Amino acid sequence: MPDLSHLRADFPILHQQVSGHPLVYLDSAASSQKPRQVIDALVRYYERDNANVHRGLHELSNRATEQFEAVRGKVARLLNAESPDEIIFNRGTTEGINLVSQLWANHFLRPGDVILTTGMEHHSNLVPWQIAASRSGAIVKYVPVLEDGTLDLPALQALLHEGPVKLLSCVHVSNSLGTINPVADICAWARARGITTLVDGAQAVGHLPVDVRAIGCDFYVFSGHKICAPTGIGVLYGRRSVLATLPPWHGGGEMIDSVTLEGSTYKDAPARFEAGTPDIAGVIGLGAAIDYLEAIGIDTIHQHGRQLIHTTLEKLAEVPGLRVLGPPLPAERATLAAFTLTGTHPHDLVEYANTQGIALRGGHHCTQPLMRRFQVPGTSRASFYFYNTHAEVDRLVQVLHQAVKFFS
C-alpha cells in the first residue's frame, strides 16, 4: 500500500485532541478535510485577487476570471470531458441533480413517462425525481438492490425495456453500502435505447479515476467538499450535445446574451446555467484541491483506499455481532464500511466512539429506503480518505471491541 501518512502534515485539522484522545476522522464520505494548500488558495484569492468575474476590465477582475476559468479546464481534465464548456459550476451534487430534474420536469417529461433510478440512491438522487414526477405526471421506478448490496442488473435491463423510460439516474458509488456500480454498462444499455443518463459521482470523484466519456453518461455530478475543496461548490458535467438542447434554469446576470424589455436571449452552456455571481473563491479552492489530488495521483489514492478498506473489513469481521452491509470481499468496494452491531443502536455506538476521539457517522445516511430494504434502523459508518492510516483502523477496531463490552 502506498504510504501517504506524510500528507497528514498538510491537514491542520487532523492534529487535535477530541475528548482527550487524538482525533481519528472517519467521516470523509460526509465531508472531507481540507489541506493547507486549499485553505491558502482561498486566503490568497481574498487577499490579492478578489473581484467579480467575467465583467470587469480591470486587473483584479481579469486575474479572478483567469483563475476561475482555469479551474473549468482542470475539472474537464479530471473527468476527461471533451470540453471545459461541458463543466457547469453550482453548489454541489444536490443542486446539479435538481437542475436536470427540474428542466426535465418542465420541458421533456410527459404523463406516463418513466424515470428510472435505484433503491440505493441518496435522497438527493431520489426526492428531486419524485418532485419531477409529481409535476409532470411521469412515474419513478426503482431498480432493486440485492442482498449483497449490488444492483439487480437483470431487473434493471428488464425495466429499461418495460416502459417508456426517458431518463435513468444512478449512483456511481453508494454512500451507504460502498458498492461501486457498473455505470459504464448501465449507461450503454440505456443509451442503446435512447435514454438520457445521469450519474451521481459524489462518492466516486477524487477516490477513483472517473472518465465521463468511458462511462458514456449524459450528466455527471459531484461536490467539491468531498474532495478536499470548500463546501458550497460543485460540478454538473453535461455532454455538449445534450446541454445544447436544454433551456436555461435560473435567469439573471451572466447567463444572458442580450436583454430587452420585450424579451431576452441566452448564452450557450456553461454560462447559460450559471446565473448570478458564482462562488468564485469556492471554484478557486476546487482548483487547488484538484491540483493537490493530482499531485498525489488519483490512481495512488484509489490503490491506498482499496487496501485500507480491505484491511478494515478483515478486522471488522473479528468484532462480535458486527455485520457489514454491502458487497463482501473480495468485491471491489469504495473506502467506507457501514455496519450494524447486535443490540447496539448506531447513535449509541457513534456517541461512544466520539468519547474516544473517533468521528463516525450513525443513522440512515440519507438513504431511508435502503435502510428499510435491509431492515435496519440505521448503520454506523466509517469512511476513509487518503489521509487515514492503518493505525487509525486499528484504533477503530479497538474501540469497537470496547464498545461491545460496554453495551453488553
Place this chain on the structure above:
Amino acid sequence: MAPGDDLRALYQQIILDHTRHPRNQGRLEGPDCYHARGHNPACGDEVEVWVKFGPQGQIEHIRFEGQGCAISQASASLMTLKLQGATPTAARALLADFHALISGQGQVQNEEALGELRALEGVQKFPQRLRCATLAWKAAEQLLPQAQLPAT
C-alpha cells in the same frame, strides 16, 4: 483506555437494562384508547405511545413501541412506569420536571416524583441527545388533552 465518566453517567446500568428489557411494550386497543407518534426525522428514532384514560381522567394504561437509540427507548420505558396512574395534571408536572432535569434549564419542583428518571440526568452533558430523551414524552403530552373527553 476506559470510557469517561460522562459516558458512564449517560449509559447507566438502569438505562441499558430498560433498553434491553423495555417495560410496558405493546399497543392498546379499544374505544377509549388514544395513540400518538413521536418521530425524529434527523436520526430516524421513533416512539409510538398508547394511553387508556380512566373515568377520573387518570392514565389507566400506557404502552409504547419504538425503535431507536438506548436513550430514546429507555426513556420511553421509564416514562410508562412513571405515568401509569397519573392524572393529566401530575403528568404535566412530571414532564416539566423531567425536562428541567435533563436539560439543566429551569427548576425541578418535585425531586421525589422523578425517582428512577434521575438515571437520565447524564443527558445534560450531551445536549444533542435531548431530543432522544424527550421523544416519548412529547408523544404522551399530545395525548393528555384527550383525558378531558368523557369516556364513552
